[in-house]
Amino acid sequence: MTVQKKFNKNHVVKNIDKTLYGIHHNKNKKLIKNTITHLQKCSKYCFAKNQGNPLELRENVQALIPHQFGDHSQCQPRFCGFKRNPELKYVHRSLPYKANLKHDQLRTQLEEVFKPIAFDAETYSQLGSSQQCEHANGEVLLPVPKSIHNGNSEALDFRVHATSATSAVMCINWCC
Numbered sequence: 001m002t003v004q005k006k007f008n009k010n011h012v013v014k015n016i017d018k019t020l021y022g023i024h025h026n027k028n029k030k031l032i033k034n035t036i037t038h039l040q041k042c043s044k045y046c047f048a049k050n051q052g053n054p055l056e057l058r059e060n061v062q063a064l065i066p067h068q069f070g071d072h073s074q075c076q077p078r079f080c081g082f083k084r085n086p087e088l089k090y091v092h093r094s095l096p097y098k099a100n101l102k103h104d105q106l107r108t109q110l111e112e113v114f115k116p117i118a119f120d121a122e123t124y125s126q127l128g129s130s131q132q133c134e135h136a137n138g139e140v141l142l143p144v145p146k147s148i149h150n151g152n153s154e155a156l157d158f159r160v161h162a163t164s165a166t167s168a169v170m171c172i173n174w175c176c
């Protein structure tokens with residue numbers, strides 16, 4: 001039996017949001033909300049455009065933060081306007097003052113957020129939808145709804161295995 005592990009797309013995106021707001025609140029006020037909103041959009045775009053293409057996802061994610069800081073050395077024309085028209089002055093339409101982000105410390109912190117995704121691009125390029133995860137959870141816990149189930153019985157183990165075998169989708173990490 002092979003079980004395909006999947007991250008839930010919505011939870012991956014939410015987790016990125018949480019980490020970005022963590023940087024905003026605790027460490028670095030240089031990361032303002034407009035920038036967070038822009039990075040959220042970029043990360044969603046990365047996942048949406050590169051499903052099924054781990055190499056392209058890794059490339060895109062690795063370039064995501066340097067790009068915001070005006071470093072286009074890892075960018076590709078398919079996702080970078082500067083690479084498409086290097087002779088024009090590139091403007092970040094969605095960033096504050098339409099300018100490159102600054103501050104090395106901020107860049108390092110932001111790059112750390114996306115490193116695990118680049119590292120595990122294989123898994124992140126095959127994200128599951130909420131429906132798939134909730135469907136799997138629903139099967140595992142039938143007939144007791146997830147919200148009121150507290151037990152951890154052998155029967156549950158058995159049902160988990162049975163569900164994994166039939167649906168071949170098991171959601172891990174932030175899914176449940």
Ligand SMILES: [Zn+2]
Nearest residue numbers: 067072075080
């Ligand atoms: Zn770029």
